[in-house]
Amino acid sequence: MRIATVATGGIGGFLAVHLANSGHHIATIARGAHLDAIQKDGLVLEGFEKNHRIKPWIATDNPEEVGEVDAIIFGVKGDALEAAAKLCLPMLGPKTVVVPFLNGVEAADRLLKLLPQENVANGVAQVSTTISAPGIIKQTGEFNRFVFAERDSQPSARIDALRDAINEAGSSAPHTDDIDRDLWNKFILFSAVSGVTTAARCTISDIIDHEPLAELFRTIVSETAALGRARGVALSDTVEDEIWAFAQNLPKPMRASTAIDLENGRALEVEWITGAVIRLSKAAGLSAPANRTVYALLSPYRHGNGN
DSSP states (O other), X not given: OEEEEESOSHHHHHHHHHHHHTTOEEEEEXXXXXXXXXXXXXXXXXXXXXXXXXXXXXXXXXXXXXXXXXXXXXXXXXXXXXXXXXXXXXXXXXXXXXXXXXXXXXXXXXXXXXXXXXXXXXXXXXXXXXXXXXXXXXXXXXXXXXXXXXXXXXXXXXXXXXXXXXXXXXXXXXXXXXXXXXXXXXXXXXXXXXXXXXXXXXXHHHHHHOHXXXXXXXXXXXXXXXXXXXXXXXXXXXXXXXXXHHHTTSOTTOOOHHHHHHHTTOOOOGGGXXXXXXXXXXXXXXXXXXXXXXXXXHGGGTTSOOO
């Protein structure tokens, strides 16, 4: 397959390395020092078991050099979606599938305003990675799971082809019969992990061991789950308890990427996580007071300088 990564950050870079090692033609869209390093020395993945280095088929900041591809792995920060979506246009053909792997639940709907609807699918990534240096992706958690489907969750040949490619490359891309449910299951968990570890400058262990933080975490889970149900998502009746049980088994030092961004003075995705819960709850006639409190604490740092 011909596959492009837009952009080649933690998610795109991880999949780019695995797919290239499996024989696929990978075009890595990047910029600045990261692009310079990929063009000069290749793209490196520092994995849990061993390191990998690949030379992409094309490494560029100009998608017109790439042309039409079979699939685009779309993984950017929420605030960068509009600009990144424009980069996809020269690479689209009538059957190209764009799979968004972003935090939050609004990425596919936002892409529909910028790309032809026949090209847009939906997806959720469960992987812990970061750009540790230009040209180097570091895997910081052992798990890697990529769930995606057409927006209506109906089977399609192009989704099957990309799923098979990822599975054969050694990652996990399981079948789903309800991508909205899977997306919201992650969103409910991530809204709580992101909100509490960032606002409280803490770890999962701190949340588990400190009752006031545990109560805040579980309240955010409840508010976000209530929103999902109000929007017609087929969530489990026990999703709140399931997520709390899952959280207790997460690595004790774990923090959300949002917390790490705050620590390093980078812009926060708060508008697409906590802010989205507030915005969508208001539209559904619901209140989300715990999320509003977390948003009030984090919104001053939305554009960075959080140190």
